[in-house]
Amino acid sequence: MKESRFQQWQHERPGAARKGHMVTIYDIARAAGVAKSTVANVLSGKGKVSEATRQRVLYYARELGYRPNLLARNLSQHRTFTVALILPTIANPFYPEIMEAIEHILRQRDYQTLFCNTHGDFALGRQQMERLMSRWVDGYIIMGSSMDIADIAHYFRQGVPIVLCDWQENESPSDIPQVTVDFFRAGQLAAEHLLALGHRRIAVIVDEPQQHLRLEGFRTTLRQAGLELPPDRIALGDSSLESGYAAARQLLSVGQELAPPTAIFATNDWMALGAMELVLDRGLRVPEDISIVGLDDIVVSAHLRPPLTTIAIPKTRLAQEATELLLAQIEAASREQGHELPLAGEGNDGAPQRQAETAPLRLVPPSLVVRQSTAAPVSS
Amino acid sequence: MKESRFQQWQHERPGAARKGHMVTIYDIARAAGVAKSTVANVLSGKGKVSEATRQRVLYYARELGYRPNLLARNLSQHRTFTVALILPTIANPFYPEIMEAIEHILRQRDYQTLFCNTHGDFALGRQQMERLMSRWVDGYIIMGSSMDIADIAHYFRQGVPIVLCDWQENESPSDIPQVTVDFFRAGQLAAEHLLALGHRRIAVIVDEPQQHLRLEGFRTTLRQAGLELPPDRIALGDSSLESGYAAARQLLSVGQELAPPTAIFATNDWMALGAMELVLDRGLRVPEDISIVGLDDIVVSAHLRPPLTTIAIPKTRLAQEATELLLAQIEAASREQGHELPLAGEGNDGAPQRQAETAPLRLVPPSLVVRQSTAAPVSS
DNA sequence: GTGAAAGCGCTAACAT
DNA sequence: ATGTTAGCGCTTTCAC
Numbered sequence: 172m173k174e175s176r177f178q179q180w181q182h183e184r185p186g187a188a189r190k191g192h193m194v195t196i197y198d199i200a201r202a203a204g205v206a207k208s209t210v211a212n213v214l215s216g217k218g219k220v221s222e223a224t225r226q227r228v229l230y231y232a233r234e235l236g237y238r239p240n241l242l243a244r245n246l247s248q249h250r251t252f253t254v255a256l257i258l259p260t261i262a263n264p265f266y267p268e269i270m271e272a273i274e275h276i277l278r279q280r281d282y283q284t285l286f287c288n289t290h291g292d293f294a295l296g297r298q299q300m301e302r303l304m305s306r307w308v309d310g311y312i313i314m315g316s317s318m319d320i321a322d323i324a325h326y327f328r329q330g331v332p333i334v335l336c337d338w339q340e341n342e343s344p345s346d347i348p349q350v351t352v353d354f355f356r357a358g359q360l361a362a363e364h365l366l367a368l369g370h371r372r373i374a375v376i377v378d379e380p381q382q383h384l385r386l387e388g389f390r391t392t393l394r395q396a397g398l399e400l401p402p403d404r405i406a407l408g409d410s411s412l413e414s415g416y417a418a419a420r421q422l423l424s425v426g427q428e429l430a431p432p433t434a435i436f437a438t439n440d441w442m443a444l445g446a447m448e449l450v451l452d453r454g455l456r457v458p459e460d461i462s463i464v465g466l467d468d469i470v471v472s473a474h475l476r477p478p479l480t481t482i483a484i485p486k487t488r489l490a491q492e493a494t495e496l497l498l499a500q501i502e503a504a505s506r507e508q509g510h511e512l513p514l515a516g517e518g519n520d521g522a523p524q525r526q527a528e529t530a531p532l533r534l535v536p537p538s539l540v541v542r543q544s545t546a547a548p549v550s551s
Numbered sequence: 552m553k554e555s556r557f558q559q560w561q562h563e564r565p566g567a568a569r570k571g572h573m574v575t576i577y578d579i580a581r582a583a584g585v586a587k588s589t590v591a592n593v594l595s596g597k598g599k600v601s602e603a604t605r606q607r608v609l610y611y612a613r614e615l616g617y618r619p620n621l622l623a624r625n626l627s628q629h630r631t632f633t634v635a636l637i638l639p640t641i642a643n644p645f646y647p648e649i650m651e652a653i654e655h656i657l658r659q660r661d662y663q664t665l666f667c668n669t670h671g672d673f674a675l676g677r678q679q680m681e682r683l684m685s686r687w688v689d690g691y692i693i694m695g696s697s698m699d700i701a702d703i704a705h706y707f708r709q710g711v712p713i714v715l716c717d718w719q720e721n722e723s724p725s726d727i728p729q730v731t732v733d734f735f736r737a738g739q740l741a742a743e744h745l746l747a748l749g750h751r752r753i754a755v756i757v758d759e760p761q762q763h764l765r766l767e768g769f770r771t772t773l774r775q776a777g778l779e780l781p782p783d784r785i786a787l788g789d790s791s792l793e794s795g796y797a798a799a800r801q802l803l804s805v806g807q808e809l810a811p812p813t814a815i816f817a818t819n820d821w822m823a824l825g826a827m828e829l830v831l832d833r834g835l836r837v838p839e840d841i842s843i844v845g846l847d848d849i850v851v852s853a854h855l856r857p858p859l860t861t862i863a864i865p866k867t868r869l870a871q872e873a874t875e876l877l878l879a880q881i882e883a884a885s886r887e888q889g890h891e892l893p894l895a896g897e898g899n900d901g902a903p904q905r906q907a908e909t910a911p912l913r914l915v916p917p918s919l920v921v922r923q924s925t926a927a928p929v930s931s
Numbered sequence: 932g933t934g935a936a937a938g939c940g941c942t943a944a945c946a947t
Numbered sequence: 948a949t950g951t952t953a954g955c956g957c958t959t960t961c962a963c
Contacts, residue, residue: 206950241685242626243940247955261647286666305621476856586934623956627939
């Protein structure tokens, strides 16, 4: 039976030796009258040990309250079984949700997750990355907008296991593995829904350029229906709720030649919430006066008044694929390096060790979730 | 000038040696023609080194693309400059918010934060703790409801730096330092507000027993106003939004001898949102038919329709105090152990090394935030 | 100022 | 089946 790397050791028994400092395998070895390596063999379940000594070692391990020192183990193994998850913020509920999903899956694979919040600050992101590179972690899952893609590419080309998650698929060099949502399709779905309801005066709130594909999918579908998206119907946000509020105000502001929109598509739920707040603050009704569509399907969206119609992102799926892609890299790296993970280059004299081939790109499909924030326009 | 532990090293220059494996101080030493220890001295800015060699070492460090190995450093220093933050869930937005605050402050102090989500599962919490105890982290900030207090006490008595955050102050052994909110007072504030508005038929949704103090504060104030809180006006939740919804349904369910309440106090915002959802689903109005008060002041609460009246918890303050209390312990431990942090006992033959004295308890005051989910009852 | 050497706790190859 | 030995990369005395 394969023993887990994280086998638990019991708490020391009441009277157990707790003098001196931490208990090491050497202490156990002495107590049990065997060699360090024998203890190591027992504890890792690897080498061959007689049942008798095995039991004796186990006994003393427990008796002395032994606890393995991961630092030492990692140092000698060149692996930490830890993965860093780098995200741009946790103020937008989308990120805690995906965090939870990724952490859960990683735990199942016996990996520890280390969260890093860059606050959307590239300099900070680089700094954190730099710190982590000091052999803290075996690989990285990097969420969109959290770091400078150039920095990431730099690390990746040195052989660091990395997977991009939730980026626009055309945003990054194609040699870095990534898993993301088909955002173009997401934009299409939103547009199709609004068009089907009969809307013609449609506006959008978007965080450019990071959400460009969502906009393009949306725009394309409108265009196919013979509708253009004039500049006055596009408001920029920064993905925050507040920016959604401000953008909506701008869209509804008077003194435009255009009639006010009957529907708004916000390229994420968090901004959509802000937009909805503004609309309601104006004394308008959702969806009667203005329909609103979001994107992400964060938990709260379903519990608002009215519940938000949105384009759902399959977060669990995203998490699974990302993890899979990353662990594959980690395993490969550890294999080809003789169980040593690459930190700097591996190879022959400065030759880049990664082929600039096309890496796997996994696009997961979004889906429309119709709730009560959208309806046919009344004035139609 | 004090050098940061996290001094950055530049990315290696284009043609820099990237062969073989990672660059160590030994490589630098060889290149610069000095001893390892001299390099170490330069890099740590500690020992005395002539400016000339200093520059030379620095030059080669950069040239070779040196990156310190934290694992090795930590192993030999017996410190990781990492703090674990253990929380019960991140589904409730309160936790991401406090996470952000704590991480921010810890970073200022040059500490890395390691988040651990126990999903409210004590067994899992213990398992994670056990893992972390293997010398991963220097100390722990443990949020309420995330672990079994008995387990925590066990570790603490072994000398592990721990601070409890956001627990009920009477919930834990008094020898563990803690910082929390005056929840009794919070309950009082909620009651005072509702009484002042003229409510008499008041109900509460509470996650017992973890939120007992909030309930007691509330109950006490009502009682002082001559109001009892009958069992049918108390519904139990588990802190989740869904449970708030269910609890509210129970409170409004027909067939009771009691008239329906005109106000509901939910002991956290997340449940309050659920309660509000149910009320609105029933076709009732908030606050006209039913007033709702929450507790936590999570970000979304302000953006709901109607915006939620709530008792605010000063999260930044909480984070500051918790960090302060923890770092003090870490410093103390590292000092008295000769720069070695205690893992198991330190002391003389099984004698518990912590006095069972009363540890610092910091209570931060909550405050009432009035928004539009509360108003005077109409039928009054 | 600089260097040699021991050690942190564990793993892993090689002897026995 | 068990023991010996040599690292992992860094810090830290303590001589020179």
